[in-house]
Amino acid sequence: MPLETPEVARSVRDIVADLTVIVPAFNEAESIRDTVTSLMNQTLPPRRILVVDDCSTDGTGDVAARLGVEVLRPERNTGSKAGAQTFALSVVQTRYTMAIDADTVLAPNAIELLASVFVNDEVAAACGFVLPRYVHTLWERGRYIEYMYSFTFHKQVQDYYGKPLISSGCFSMYRTDVLCAVGGWSGRTMAEDMDLTWTLYERGWAVRFVPEATSYPIEPANLHFLAKQLRRWSHGFVQNVRLHWRGLLAQRYLRSVVAIAFFDAVVAPTITLFVFPLLAVLISPWFLLAYVIDLPVVAIPVLSGARRRRESGRALRSLPAYFALRLANSWFMFRAVVAELVIGRRLNVYEKGH
Amino acid sequence: MSAGLPGLGLSGLFILLSALGSPIVELIRRRRRAGQTPVRRLFVLSVVMVFAVVGIWYAILPLIREFGRHSFHSSGGISTPVASIPVIVVSLFIILVIVAAAELALHVVTPRPTPTPPPVPFRGVQRDIRHFDRTLPQGLHFRTPGTNGSGSVESAQTSPQRHPVSGQV
Numbered sequence: 001m002p003l004e005t006p007e008v009a010r011s012v013r014d015i016v017a018d019l020t021v022i023v024p025a026f027n028e029a030e031s032i033r034d035t036v037t038s039l040m041n042q043t044l045p046p047r048r049i050l051v052v053d054d055c056s057t058d059g060t061g062d063v064a065a066r067l068g069v070e071v072l073r074p075e076r077n078t079g080s081k082a083g084a085q086t087f088a089l090s091v092v093q094t095r096y097t098m099a100i101d102a103d104t105v106l107a108p109n110a111i112e113l114l115a116s117v118f119v120n121d122e123v124a125a126a127c128g129f130v131l132p133r134y135v136h137t138l139w140e141r142g143r144y145i146e147y148m149y150s151f152t153f154h155k156q157v158q159d160y161y162g163k164p165l166i167s168s169g170c171f172s173m174y175r176t177d178v179l180c181a182v183g184g185w186s187g188r189t190m191a192e193d194m195d196l197t198w199t200l201y202e203r204g205w206a207v208r209f210v211p212e213a214t215s216y217p218i219e220p221a222n223l224h225f226l227a228k229q230l231r232r233w234s235h236g237f238v239q240n241v242r243l244h245w246r247g248l249l250a251q252r253y254l255r256s257v258v259a260i261a262f263f264d265a266v267v268a269p270t271i272t273l274f275v276f277p278l279l280a281v282l283i284s285p286w287f288l289l290a291y292v293i294d295l296p297v298v299a300i301p302v303l304s305g306a307r308r309r310r311e312s313g314r315a316l317r318s319l320p321a322y323f324a325l326r327l328a329n330s331w332f333m334f335r336a337v338v339a340e341l342v343i344g345r346r347l348n349v350y351e352k353g354h
Numbered sequence: 355m356s357a358g359l360p361g362l363g364l365s366g367l368f369i370l371l372s373a374l375g376s377p378i379v380e381l382i383r384r385r386r387r388a389g390q391t392p393v394r395r396l397f398v399l400s401v402v403m404v405f406a407v408v409g410i411w412y413a414i415l416p417l418i419r420e421f422g423r424h425s426f427h428s429s430g431g432i433s434t435p436v437a438s439i440p441v442i443v444v445s446l447f448i449i450l451v452i453v454a455a456a457e458l459a460l461h462v463v464t465p466r467p468t469p470t471p472p473p474v475p476f477r478g479v480q481r482d483i484r485h486f487d488r489t490l491p492q493g494l495h496f497r498t499p500g501t502n503g504s505g506s507v508e509s510a511q512t513s514p515q516r517h518p519v520s521g522q523v
Contacts, residue, residue, distance in 0.1 A: 160373075160379075237359060244468045255460070260365050260449060265361060272362075293410060300402050326360060
């Protein structure tokens with residue numbers, strides 16, 4: 001996406017010159033160097049980079065400090081990514097703030113492109129395209145397809161209607177004064193990015209998705225880390241629907257998106273984990289086709305997006321893994337719905353995955 | 355679909371319908387001079403996906419008929435006409451019901467902005483935070499505690515216990 005006019009290009013330069021990037025990090029010594037380097041090598045580098053070393057025990061702070069960025073270290077571990085980010089927010093003096101995970105690297109022009117939507121005064125947050133940095137294991141391949149499908153089609157349509165569902169926490173940019181006014185990133189749910197996005201909508205601000213601005217986080221490579229991540233995401237979604245549903249009623253389009261997503265997320269696990277297998281056993285094994293019946297529908301946007309990135313081979317090889325990941329999603333959502341809505345056992349402890 | 359959320363495809367179908375409707379929405383926006391957004395790529399993508407959905411249905415229809423002849427009748431539970439209702443029709447009906455329920459809820463339940471945590475002091479140059487309340491239904495406004503007028507984002511969330519519409523605690 002080329003910046004349209006010299007005036008816009010100048011505005012974007014001004015915006016990035018007034019930008020602080022917050023990198024929350026807990027035991028990220030192996031990945032923090034790549035993250036900071038990618039920030040420093042941007043076509044328009046930010047004014048300030050703040051790494052929050054959230055009481056790491058692996059020397060994350062020292063690695064970051066050697067790279068020449070500011071390192072903040074709270075007295076005690078803040079308990080969550082949201083806590084670390086909000087801790088750093090209190091020292092931000094620039095008009096714009098970006099949050100990026102400590103295992104995420106950016107495409108060289110990502111910040112410049114993302115900043116371009118802030119030329120519009122009504123935009124309070126913006127997020128970019130997300131793709132896994134490594135695509136080797138079953139779960140990474142599944143996530144690659146999931147992201148490609150979601151960001152190539154769903155999020156772009158949502159953005160057209162002015163309501164991207166989430167400004168992704170791993171790479172998003174905000175107006176600092178608005179962010180401060182709503183209390184920063186709240187730890188009251190397990191999905192602080194969804195909470196913040198929906199809060200901004202409720203306050204009347206716009207959120208944008210910029211598909212050309214690409215980020216590459218490290219995704220869970222094994223089931224151990226995937227379980228932690230999916231537990232957070234599934235509980236976070238249920239918690240946010242409970243918290244925000246009355247506020248979302250006033251949001252055209254978004255209320256329909258969330259209502260359908262919630263119904264789908266609540267019903268789908270029961271159907272996919274219990275009903276389909278029962279039908280397959282009791283009536284006919286052909287019912288197992290239901291698990292992959294939407295393959296062409298998923299494959300079309302995925303291959304379209306992959307072709308533009310010259311990754312068609314990777315997409316084709318990864319497609320089967322998506323269906324395994326979808327089953328895992330169902331299992332963790334089933335547990336989250338039962339825990340949060342049926343037996344009232346709320347997830348309050350933030351467990352770091354990736 | 356959002357990453358990490360399972361689904362039976364209802365979310366996907368809703369987004370697909372949204373994409374199919376984008377040229378009409380764009381036409382309306384252009385008439386109102388409310389901006390121009392290129393929608394051709396998303397629209398073409400959605401049309402191809404619709405063909406894929408139809409193609410799949412016709413590909414598996416013989417299988418479903420086979421189920422109807424052998425399995426459903428012998429199990430005595432589901433009749434052939436019921437079994438042969440296209441899944442897409444059932445899905446569209448469910449989506450319609452959910453969207454209608456959400457619209458209905460807007461008239462039954464008073465929308466209420468979610469309280470936010472206390473603000474974080476901003477150390478930069480302060481500016482007026484304009485408050486957009488155009489997203490609330492007509493007649494509803496966030497209210498600054500202790501005043502009669504519309505408040506700023508900051509003032510609206512400093513009193514989470516106060517009902518933002520009525521002003522009552």
